[in-house]
Amino acid sequence: MSDWADLASTALVGTDRRPYPGDLLAAAAVETARRRAGRRPAESGAGEAAPEEEQEPIGRRAAERLVRIVGGEYERLLPEWLAGAAATGRRMPAHLLPELLERGRWDRSVRAHLGMLAGRRGRWLAARNPAWAYLLDEPTGETWELGGAADRRAHLRRLRRRDPAEARRLLESTWERETPDDRAAFTEMLADGLSMDDEPFLESALDDRRREVRQEAANLLTRLPESRLSRRMAERARACMTVGPAVILVEPPSGCDRAMERDGIRAKPPRGFGERAWWLQQVIARAPLSLWGEPPESLLARRVPEWDGEVKAGWVRAAVLQRDPAWARAMFAWDPIADLLEALGPGEQQELAAGFTRAHDLDSQLIMVLGGVSPSWREPLASAVLHKIVKVAATQPWNLDELVRLAGERIDPGLAPLAESYSPAPSVQQVAALLRFRAEMFKELT
Known part of the structure; x- marks a missing residue:
């Protein structure tokens, strides 16, 4: 019997180029039925009963409404229902688990709270069905030492909100042992309670092997006007722009060296951008907004003979990155994008x-x-x-x-x-x- 890979590759290239002995469609139909009906023999221990639950289930009426939502009535409310249910500390009834675990395969918006709501039985099911194994990576409420990746992220997030310095020390103590994906996620969490106390750690993260870690560290350092990165970006911005009483003169960077790339400037522009325009926009975005010494409305009223769009796009990005309310208000009036609202x-x-x-x-x-x-x-x-x-x-x-x-x-x-x-x-x-x-x-x- 032909395997699925042979059938699929033959169908893709065509039987003219790869002759098939027999009826290709009939063989594909048989193989499809076999794959759907087939099941690997159970491994040792797979027949063990599910453990007893520790959480109380949600109430009957709440469960009935969940059935209605999953059945298509206001289906977009499912993430909101799951978030509200997870906040109660209860679990969903067992008979609802298979449908929600199946939904979580393709709808990532429901995964974040399933780990808390699925209970011990949900994790027991996930361990026995590879299609549901994603649940094992979601938070369960365990601690930093004993939890999986999602539990550790949730623990660090809670600790950071309560005691930023202790959260950073905890992260520093395990940093070298963390996976690249976890380092990127943990760095992003330092946005809560960010202060100059975090600057030495984030400055060192600019040399991390993972690009996402370096980029997130640069984003956070941009929010600290006194950071070494902000001072370096201010020097670059001064070299690019001369602010006069009526006119702003602009000379974009002529190149992007390794020091600029280390500070978060991406050398390769997206499609449709010129290199110098791309570098200029990023330099302005990462330079401290206090550098300009004037209210944004005053600067926006000045004429920029060349590179006007790039300058203002850089200020929009700066307002977003630096979470500056005054600049966010002013730039929203110039370019009303949703990202600016995050600063307010x-x-x-x-x-x-x-x-x-x-x-x-x-x-x-x-x-x-x-x-x-x-x-x-x-x-x-x-x-x-x-x-x-x-x-x-x-x-x-x-x-x-x-x-x-x-x-x-x-x-x-x-x-x-x-x-x-x-x-x-x-x-x-x-x-x-x-x-x-x-x-x-x-x-x-x-």
């Missing part, structure tokens, strides 16, 4: 997004901006979005699906009465129905 608190995010919603037509940019606003949306933003839905429903009802879903998923579910009374328009009532569904969901979980 939830209240100001919603204020900017509400103004943008009122002034902007419904298009993909509006959806992206709203997608970057942290939930739960309060009344001003909720009202602005509902007003936009009513307005668009009168002219382009076919264009509303994503905005309606986003509103129902991000508005505070406690505002369901507001949405219900806002307008009888069917699209607004769809938002209200989804908000009521979420309100009931959280009530059942808590």
